[in-house]
Amino acid sequence: MNGGIARRTLFKKLFAFSAFSAGSILSFKNNMFTGIGSLESTEANAMENPDYAIGRSKNRITIDYIGMSCFVITSANGTRIITDPFLADKKILHSQLKKEPADVVTVSCGHYAHCNVSDVGGVPYIYKITGTTELKGIKFRGIASRHLIMHEVAVLNPAENIIICFEVDGIKICHLGALGERLSDEQAKQIGTPDILMVPVGGVSTMPVNVATEVCSRLNPRFILPMHYRSERCLYPEWAGVDEFLKDKKNVLRCDSNIGSSRLEFALDEHKQLLTLTSPGPELSSGTQIIVPRFVY
């Protein structure tokens, strides 16, 4: 509560700086309460910047990384999905959402670092079940899975985890939640081949880093967004940092410096059916690409 104003000021400063240096789409007329950004600002910048306008597509979505396992996914027509909102505490120093409006909030498990929906605004649906459900024109699929079995938490809790898949504007997204073990053939089949995969890489309360790597290569997504790892904003000492996961990996785009971007923008070419990262870019290759977004301060 007390740090709210100071943090917001810092947030604005950092963000203004990053928007300037990246020359990107992050125009900042909005504050955190009214939204992380809007489609209008994207359009306005596209008009001013012809390079940016090249390759424009109807099917354009943005993904903002808040921290932990929390992303804000915005479709081309403005439908918003928020994944796994967390509760900040002594160890989780990420900025919590501040009544960020959503149409759907997905929750992968009952741990407080994944299911703090009280910070989500609007009147969203809460999606956290298995099976298929259509909400706001988007089809959600929940796949039953488990946390890491040996962890002490799992002893006390039926270690239930829901892998959540959904398709926004033709772009297939899969959020693994707090997955703790290798995928079974059945689970892998149900997931299919996602375009964008959000994968926990910190280990300990999720699967070990080498298993995370294995899961990624099995699902063979176009883009991998690592999440749920140790950082200066997430102080679990026994968790692995993101570097551990990135070791020996090719095609890594790191946006997690202070001047990096927490907003990613993707577009699907309607004819080629190829998903590309349109901001912050540039693309590294046509194979699987790992993007490390900066978390919102």
Added chain:
Amino acid sequence: MKIKWFNVSSFLITTDKGTRIITDPYFHNYMPEDPAPPPGWDSNRPGIAEAADVIALSHGHFDHSYIWAVKGVPRLYTGGETIEIKGVRFSSVVTWHDNYGQGGRGLNNIIGIETDGIRIMHMGDYGQKMLYDEQLAKIGRVDILLTPWGDWALPLLSRLKPKVVIPMHHTTADQMKNVKGFTQIDVSEVEFKSNALPSEMKVIMLKASLESSM
């Protein structure tokens, strides 16, 4: 319209048309690494394993916001603008959690739920010494008040003038027994009709439907 008390501040409100609203689902399974439970918390109390169409949350503390326990694909109301969902009107009034303002335990929403001609106010973890006038004006008419109990409660009742008061959140019958109009009943769910609300204020202590079996 029916009101059923699970336990703590969690109720199931079922409208005449069958819409199910669950308020403030509590965390039934505190784990070592979770934020500390409130003092005296009963960890053996069973969780709320019921489905809802709408979940209404007063604030983000885990004894009030454990949505994981609730089944189905509910809509979520966390305060803010007044809105109608499935014919039920939801509104909110922001208060402090305690009497220490910024230095205290943060904000709380009084949640208004209006259905079948009855206006219910759920006080959440309201803990101010007294209501500000503008909060009182925003609350407006109250038919049924779901409230925790404290020194501030009796003056609050005389200002809000509800027809029915249902105590919640660790309130005990001992605390309440000298309150005028108090009755304790042995059922968890009661039905209310807008044309049959009591003319004199009644304070009804329900039986919690989810108690830990000792």
